[in-house]
Amino acid sequence: MKKALTAIAAAAFAFAGLSATASAENEKFVLISHAPDSDSWWNVIKNAIKVAGDQMGAEVEYRNPPTGDLADMARIVEQAAATNPDGIIVTIADFNVLKGPITDAVDKGIPVITINSGTQEQSEELGALMHVGQPEYDAGFGAGKRAAAAGAKSFVCVNHYITNPASVERCRGFADALGVELGSQMIDSGQDPSEVKNKVSAYLNSNPDVDAVLTLGPNSAHPTLAALRDAGLAGEMMFGTFDLSSEIAEAIKAGEINFAIDQQPYLQGYLPVVILTNYARYSVLPSGHINSGPGFITKDNIAQVEKYAGEYR
Template identity: 75%
Template sequence: MALKRLMQGAVAGAALAVSVAALPATAQAEGEHFVMISHGPDSDTWWNTIKNALALAAEQMEVSVDYLNPPTGDLADMARLVEQAASSNPDGIIVTIADFNVLQGPITDAVRKGIPVITINSGTQEQSDELGALLHIGQPEYDAGYGAGLRAKEAGVTNFLCVNHYITNPASVERCQGFADALGVELGDQMIDSGIDPTEVTTKVEAYLRTHPETNGILALGPNSAEPTIQVLEDNRMAGEIFFGTFDLSAGIAEAIKAGTINFAIDQQPFLQGYLPVVLLTNYARYGVIPSSDINSGPGFVTEENIALVEELAGEYR
């Protein structure tokens, strides 16, 4: 774990051809400034919940937070963003471990500079420790996929499709692998690289189901893959006839759960992944206190039985 070192410095002006969005904040009572770097492309609205959480935490803690991301999800661009953030000497960095090998250098360089780092979302607790981060806040992805697979196995699923809309992220593969292992089958061509364009997802899911009529289970990895898949099942009159689980929540996923098209959604509580790091880094900067262990924000299973509790806030705070 990294030791506390208070850093001071102005934000550097080096700009990259990547999107940078400063989140709203109130006056900086203590002057803390944090930077979060995610791997999410501009087109992925799932990150809006994390952005909302960052903004709320910044307001409540009276700090400022910049949110940075590579517009297309290119991980080389993300690595350069981490370097840019570290060069500005912020009071802390929040970062996803989308690919350990690509991001190891920039993140460890930031830690060596004395910048407190909290990792969130992608990656593992072991990787976070190796990088020298203070702690990791996220969902153990393999375990979440395995838990989903156990539910599918209990329902009688024997042949499945895993719709992976971000196959370059190793954590997404862990979800599919855990699902396959719980079913007791080898992971092969059941995992498709669907991309994130809705039309492309629809085309690839339709093609897979047409050539694999024995498929009786589907796992989607988020709204980008789940919502087009919902449309395919409705168009093919398969909605409710095939076991369907997904990661994450959206308004469309909530409606599909209520309609019986989706059996469950795995909620990793992205709000906590955005909110908690800002609060923890602020307290670390001001008082030198930090939890001594990592924080699992998920998995939690949202089903027809409890969807009413979360659907009102889905896509905003859930």
């Protein structure tokens, strides 16, 4: 299966070089994410849709709820569908909240590809063409196996977007790999850096036996790293994080973060635009979902990817 999906991705890249010159129809696509304006991780996806749009000769608009409010996101999906675009790319941040607007778009005949958040099963239930993303539970479980191999027995999962059910799956997978209950080991940190840092510091002070930390992205990783540095614990306990940034890359090189889980967001933005363009022009479509991750970035391979952090990785 992995080889098949790799071949699909390779074919999409190959098609990218042909489609724009073969038939530039100026298709209009909309990508709608759940991310607030403050989440810089999505800059990679914004760059990806720009590159893909330029290559395909298509117009791709990025839209999101400024504060991350999911009810607002649902309205944005409805508004996008009302413009009858040639395709919608959307995250399944909360299946129950977004089910109505997404299925309405599908029922109107608008091709939909889901990305990033959500599961392949949810994507199918919504009637989407496919899902391009990372199985969140599996990614968390893989991270937990690495922590367990290093001897970790207890942990804290710093969840900065707990309203997204997929985030909990990341923490749950980590806990299951360690063979422990998630319970209170997941904290709702919020997104304000000072608040995240204070909550992590308070948790570590109250739970001195914690020997592993999992953060769910740069928004929580950066202030958590600051908290560990202040406590003299940076580099002293297992620290894994989802996603990559220049600061995370530097911390990996310094031995303060053991690994970053790379879901390759560039592919989550780029591939749907290429696929939807070819679907609109030639009615061709890959036959399955595409797993963009997880991959693990460590000291051993950070040099290969850090120069692209924030733009392509």
